[in-house]
């Protein structure tokens with residue numbers, strides 16, 4: 001299963017890059033993600049809780065930054081195991097930035113998700129929906145964090161108003 | 163040691179096999195052995211009996227087999243069947259729906275008048291005990307299988323279900339209180355196999371009342387590995403049980419191992435098309451080109467919406483079911499649409515999945531041997547949504563659902579579409595994420611003797627063999643516009659009647 005998308009952020013590419021290279025800080029932007037901690041320079045651990053109807057499950061995951069080349073490639077490998085079916089979830093998330101201007105950056109991502117085990121029965125229905133929702137929340141949060149507040153932008157761009 | 167011998171050996175104690183074994187052992191002079199690969203857990207464990215534990219039953223228990231199947235885009239998904247006494251009826255979602263009149267009409271084109279609605283309606287009615295319709299000639303009274311509507315139109319409902327009913331009313335979609343009519347359509351109250359809130363499998367309904375008979379032996383944890391042929395006669399069944407391999411002699415054999423495993427056992431025994439048997443190094447004993455072909459299932463696609471916060475409904479047993487036509491101008495329903503329990507992640511709006519289930523699938527797949535080892539599962543290529551008309555019907559159904567939930571009354575609960583996402587192709591979503599309704603059908607279909615792809619005749623005896631019969635969903639030539647458990651029960655009762663009269 002593949003998910004892909006892109007967004008434009010009104011912030012310099014360096015700032016966007018620094019933010020997405022800091023999983024501990026970024027975790028606060030993703031709903032359901034808890035206890036993210038640094039294991040070594042490239043490895044992070046954490047958990048996600050989710051419920052489907054009456055069933056509740058907990059995902060423990062580790063994420064490894066496989067590649068980090070500004071601005072063209074940030075590749076993160078995630079492996080997770082769920083508490084209910086002991087299935088494993090493998091995800092590869094590739095992010096690239098395109099510098100559109102001093103304070104304009106386009107972020108493009110692709111995520112490939114693979115489930116091994118019984119979770120595949122609920123599989124795509126749950127994963128796709130949950131992953132796309134998490135990503136859209138993350139994107140919203142990134143914009144809030146990185147972009148100047150609406151008032152500041154208006155003040156800083158008087159020529160646009162005329 | 164001399165081999166055990168039975169008048170009838172029934173292979174597979176699933177939805178059909180339990181009916182066959184129970185009916186054929188009614189005559190005390192006939193010795194019957196029922197062999198089941200899965201367990202015969204007694205008392206029935208909570209995880210099977212309690213419908214609220216359905217998720218765990220499928221996700222965690224040993225009572226299911228999973229077959230890995232490929233989608234058209236190369237991704238994989240699991241097909242499921244039951245592996246426990248009761249077969250599918252011990253693990254399924256408990257919906258109990260009769261095939262439509264148009265389904266019997268389709269079967270009669272393969273099987274002749276014996277398969278017509280008129281011929282089989284009374285047998286279908288005789289299976290049921292439906293206290294909700296005491297005065298209707300379409301419903302059974304006092305039959306072995308109790309039907310129960312956990313929800314009726316006048317029952318209290320959750321707000322989203324109320325909204326669904328209101329929108330259906332406004333759109334002129336009729337209400338269908340009785341799905342047993344020849345052509346049900348509209349917003350339906352679904353019947354379930356529940357007695358006092360507990361699952362009623364084919365074991366409870368059919369087999370348990372027969373257990374005490376001295377002429378019925380039930381042997382669980384035992385897999386049939388091969389049928390032994392002598393000319394046009396099956397002489398024995400080779401099995402692998404807890405005490406090792408055994409060869410059991412049989413007067414007649416009835417294979418009821420389901421739409422995956424019945425063709426599997428036939429192919430392992432050299433019965434089938436030459437290429438499928440010889441590719442794993444086995445010898446052809448009786449050529450029948452239809453074994454393992456004509457696989458069908460109902461395609462299922464989920465669309466997911468972001469919901470209003472705090473919704474905690476329980477649709478594990480779906481209350482209402484939309485049974486509608488995918489395509490304008492069509493004169494009958496070809497879709498089930500069901501609401502499902504929400505997915506909740508803390509800090510995020512709940513996600514509300516809705517499924518669209520195509521009941522009229524034209525795609526045909528196949529089942530074959532992955533190896534000559536009976537312990538290996540057969541390979542399955544279901545080819546779901548491979549037919550362009552199926553894809554169009556599914557896409558129409560997705561549009562219909564999107565329009566339905568966009569209606570202001572539904573929009574209170576069902577917000578923006580999350581999957582398929584903005585800019586994502588709906589066709590790619592359907593082809594790349596579908597699963598099935600788990601209604602595998604048709605892999606040893608019935609037909610007349612001059613029909614080259616027919617495996618059994620209208621009487622369910624295997625063409626060209628004297629004493630081998632098949633009775634399960636594999637014999638049904640065209641998948642019905644309904645979930646298949648009741649059809650499997652019906653096939654079992656037809657086979658038992660024919661064998662008793664033989």
Ligand SMILES: Cc1cc2nc3c(=O)[nH]c(=O)nc-3n(C[C@H](O)[C@H](O)[C@H](O)COP(=O)(O)OP(=O)(O)OC[C@H]3O[C@@H](n4cnc5c(N)ncnc54)[C@H](O)[C@@H]3O)c2cc1C
Pocket residue numbers: 173174175176177178179197198199200220242243244245246247248249250251253254255256257258259384385386387418419420421423424427599600601602633634635636644645646647648650
């Ligand atoms: C998850 C799920 C949900 C479903 N939901 C519904 C629903 O809500 N409503 C509905 O009507 N239908 C539903 N179905 C479909 C329905 O249950 C099946 O169509 C039906 O049970 C098939 O009956 P059968 O007799 O053809 O085969 P089965 O019931 O599968 O029986 C085959 C039996 O043979 C045994 N067996 C196989 N091979 C061997 C061997 N070599 N030796 C010995 N034993 C063997 C198996 O273990 C099994 O018990 C569902 C199915 C599944 C899997």
